[in-house]
Amino acid sequence: MTKIKSLADLRAMKQSVQEKLDTRVKGTEEGLVQVKVAMATCGIAAGAKQVMDYMMEETEKRGINAVFTQTGCMGYCHAEPTIEVTRPGEDPVVFGYVDIKKADQIIEKYIKDGELVDGVIPVNYEKIKD
Amino acid sequence: MHLLICGGTGCSASKSQEIADNLKITLKDKGLENEVQVILTGCFGFCEKGPIVKIMPDNTFYTEVKPEDAREIIEEHVIKGRKVTRLLYSDPENDQRVADSKHMGFYKKQMRIALRNCGFIDPQNIEEYIGEDGYAALAKCLGEMTPEQVINEIKLSGLRGRGGGGFPTGLKWEIASKNHADQKYVVCNADEGDPGAFMDRSILEGDPHSVLEAMTINGYAIGATKGLIYIRAEYPLAIQRLLTAIDQSREYGLLGEDILGSGFNFDIELRYGAGAFVCGEETALIHSMEGKRGEPTFKPPFPAQSGYNNKPTNVNNVETYANVPIIINKGAAWFSSIGTEKSKGTKVFALAGQINNVGLIEVPMGITLREVIYEIGGGIKGGKEFKAVQTGGPSGGCLTKKHLDTPIDYDNLIAAGSMMGSGGMVVMDETSCMVAIAKFYLEFTVEESCGKCSPCRIGNKRLYEILEKITKGNGTMEDLDNLRNLAGVIKDTALCGLGQTSPNPVLSTIDNFYDEYVEHIKDKKCRAGVCKSLMRYIIDPEQCVGCTACARNCPVNAIKGEKKLPHLINQELCIKCGACIERCKFGAISIQ
Numbered sequence: 001m002t003k004i005k006s007l008a009d010l011r012a013m014k015q016s017v018q019e020k021l022d023t024r025v026k027g028t029e030e031g032l033v034q035v036k037v038a039m040a041t042c043g044i045a046a047g048a049k050q051v052m053d054y055m056m057e058e059t060e061k062r063g064i065n066a067v068f069t070q071t072g073c074m075g076y077c078h079a080e081p082t083i084e085v086t087r088p089g090e091d092p093v094v095f096g097y098v099d100i101k102k103a104d105q106i107i108e109k110y111i112k113d114g115e116l117v118d119g120v121i122p123v124n125y126e127k128i129k130d
Numbered sequence: 131m132h133l134l135i136c137g138g139t140g141c142s143a144s145k146s147q148e149i150a151d152n153l154k155i156t157l158k159d160k161g162l163e164n165e166v167q168v169i170l171t172g173c174f175g176f177c178e179k180g181p182i183v184k185i186m187p188d189n190t191f192y193t194e195v196k197p198e199d200a201r202e203i204i205e206e207h208v209i210k211g212r213k214v215t216r217l218l219y220s221d222p223e224n225d226q227r228v229a230d231s232k233h234m235g236f237y238k239k240q241m242r243i244a245l246r247n248c249g250f251i252d253p254q255n256i257e258e259y260i261g262e263d264g265y266a267a268l269a270k271c272l273g274e275m276t277p278e279q280v281i282n283e284i285k286l287s288g289l290r291g292r293g294g295g296g297f298p299t300g301l302k303w304e305i306a307s308k309n310h311a312d313q314k315y316v317v318c319n320a321d322e323g324d325p326g327a328f329m330d331r332s333i334l335e336g337d338p339h340s341v342l343e344a345m346t347i348n349g350y351a352i353g354a355t356k357g358l359i360y361i362r363a364e365y366p367l368a369i370q371r372l373l374t375a376i377d378q379s380r381e382y383g384l385l386g387e388d389i390l391g392s393g394f395n396f397d398i399e400l401r402y403g404a405g406a407f408v409c410g411e412e413t414a415l416i417h418s419m420e421g422k423r424g425e426p427t428f429k430p431p432f433p434a435q436s437g438y439n440n441k442p443t444n445v446n447n448v449e450t451y452a453n454v455p456i457i458i459n460k461g462a463a464w465f466s467s468i469g470t471e472k473s474k475g476t477k478v479f480a481l482a483g484q485i486n487n488v489g490l491i492e493v494p495m496g497i498t499l500r501e502v503i504y505e506i507g508g509g510i511k512g513g514k515e516f517k518a519v520q521t522g523g524p525s526g527g528c529l530t531k532k533h534l535d536t537p538i539d540y541d542n543l544i545a546a547g548s549m550m551g552s553g554g555m556v557v558m559d560e561t562s563c564m565v566a567i568a569k570f571y572l573e574f575t576v577e578e579s580c581g582k583c584s585p586c587r588i589g590n591k592r593l594y595e596i597l598e599k600i601t602k603g604n605g606t607m608e609d610l611d612n613l614r615n616l617a618g619v620i621k622d623t624a625l626c627g628l629g630q631t632s633p634n635p636v637l638s639t640i641d642n643f644y645d646e647y648v649e650h651i652k653d654k655k656c657r658a659g660v661c662k663s664l665m666r667y668i669i670d671p672e673q674c675v676g677c678t679a680c681a682r683n684c685p686v687n688a689i690k691g692e693k694k695l696p697h698l699i700n701q702e703l704c705i706k707c708g709a710c711i712e713r714c715k716f717g718a719i720s721i722q
């Protein structure tokens with residue numbers, strides 16, 4: 001692992017990470033679907049880990065190119081487990097109350113065909129960006 | 131195309147399912163069922179204007195939709211591409227209809243600063259944090275700013291402590307920097323003892339690097355090379371993520387020696403707490419870290435003068451720290467443009483209780499309770515009536531209907547008899563008894579008082595006993611005066627913040643719900659039906675057919691009566707368990 005020894009190093013790393021993320025988001029990386037799973041204590045207690053394991057296994061079995069990220073609390077405690085799915089080139093969509101059955105629907109309908117399924121959580125906050 | 135219908139509790143109560151069904155039927159009629167999907171979503175939070183129907187991808191937001199509007203939405207909007215103007219949201223400020231939800235003010239109610247990365251990045255991957263501008267603030271401080279400039283920037287930003295007290299953070303740093311010593315410490319308070327609060331845990335679990343980065347900046351600003359995080363052992367996941375984050379930072383050279391080639395050294399370790407509320411108080415916390423009993427000591431000296439190992443120590447809360455890197459990156463002026471005159475930035479609240487959208491929210495200071503409850507929280511569960519909001523936990527108080535439009539900030543909350551606290555926000559409806567609520571918080575304080583000073587140890591116990599007496603129906607009007615007097619004495623004489631604030635729940639409920647106390651005392655009545663001793667189960671002789679079901683199911687044999695004749699409940703024996711009411715098929719039993 002390379003140590004970051006200066007501001008220039010840090011900037012270079014930021015640049016390269018951002019490029020990686022951008023290619024993901026813009027979907028330049030052919031057909032790559034991004035799934036974020038809210039894995040704070042509350043999410044895990046509600047079963048987020050099982051859902052993530054299931055989705056990782058199933059997307060692979062069904063030949064879908066997806067990356068999974070364990071992330072922190074999204075704030076929707078009333079609707080755990082929650083996941084955010086980003087289809088290539090599209091805005092992210094958050095789904096709540098995701099159990100194994102719902103996860104299966106999300107893969108089949110939303111990830112494969114872009115058809116939403118019940119349980120979409122409307123995002124109602126502003127994120128600060130420069 | 132997608133038609134999103136709010137399936138939240140509030141909207142469901144007003145027929146969102148029927149709207150969805152009608153939309154589906156109409157789509158089928160028109161042969162569009164394969165092109166357009168009808169989806170039930172989670173709560174939009176905007177229940178006052180529900181049911182909500184949102185059309186994607188054009189973001190049209192229809193409010194107060196009725197089942198019979200379904201046909202028009204399909205025929206006009208879906209087929210002809212013309213918006214149904216009468217259903218569009220009309221902006222209360224200028225009365226204009228807003229077509230695109232991205233322009234609705236309501237969508238800007240929440241603003242994520244401290245939670246900026248929570249739920250977005252992988253907390254266990256330092257590179258994702260760096261990709262979001264992580265450690266850029268540290269680089270800026272070390273490379274371009276003197277410690278004085280860093281402190282000045284924090285001062286200018288107006289950031290105040292998020293751990294409860296609201297002390298100006300920049301000023302605290304300045305005091306610590308001016309106290310010279312061979313060794314100073316930076317301590318992060320991650321004890322988070324308020325019942326129901328989990329903001330700090332969420333930040334540590336979702337974005338641990340933001341806290342590490344801020345502590346390092348804090349070290350640079352005050353001239354400390356060691357950082358300690360005091361965290362309760364009951365937070366295993368947060369601990370694990372912190373440890374991973376610390377390891378990664380060290381590996382990348384962002385903790386340790388000669389950080390970013392600046393010559394500045396800083397490292398962070400964890401210290402575990404056993405989960406005592408009083409150990410969140412900074413002097414008790416420091417003693418606990420030193421391996422002593424977790425008891426507070428008198429201030430001054432303040433930790434900034436003499437803290438951990440008797441060295442100058444700067445203690446800040448997790449959320450306070452989470453704000454620091456972004457202030458450095460975006461500047462004090464940006465931060466101080468958010469919030470109210472004396473309370474800048476945002477506050478994270480753990481919204482709980484009788485509210486539809488229980489969750490973690492971050493809102494700009496100055497937002498009103500009404501906005502939080504009805505536009506973010508989705509309103510009161512089951513459409514019940516709002517009664518009160520408790521903020522500040524065991525040190526805080528209750529806000530009522532008359533405070534619904536008060537802007538929330540440090541000073542207004544104190545003026546209203548409560549306090550910001552660390553961010554617990556418990557919403558209560560008409561089924562909460564305010565005397566019982568005061569008793570609940572007092573019970574917590576009695577349990578958690580360390581016992582070092584008598585006002586807190588004995589005084590709170592006495593307060594609790596008087597409340598107990600009132601809820602049992604044995605209170606007198608004199609007890610109310612006693613409560614007030616004793617509360618005043620405890621506030622004035624207790625050693626630390628725990629005792630100095632513990633009477634607040636009692637005082638604020640007496641002030642705001644005086645009638646309810648009087649009802650308990652004079653009428654022996656609890657209007658919320660919470661205080662069991664004050665309830666009477668009564669059998670109406672007219673309705674009772676003498677089936678004996680109640681008598682047979684009474685666990686204490688308090689019901690007597692002949693078969694086929696009206697029964698009677700012996701009030702002396704009755705334990706108010708409610709078994710009889712459940713069994714009575716004739717609706718003959720009621721609670722008075």
Ligand SMILES: Cc1cc2nc3c(=O)[nH]c(=O)nc-3n(C[C@H](O)[C@H](O)[C@H](O)COP(=O)(O)O)c2cc1C
Binds near residue numbers: 292295450
């Ligand atoms: C009884 C009691 C409990 C406290 N618990 C906490 C706590 O859990 N977390 C916290 O950050 N501050 C807590 N505080 C406040 C701390 O003493 C201290 O003011 C705070 O950590 C300073 O950080 P800030 O200025 O960033 O808020 C508590 C205070 C008292 C009196």
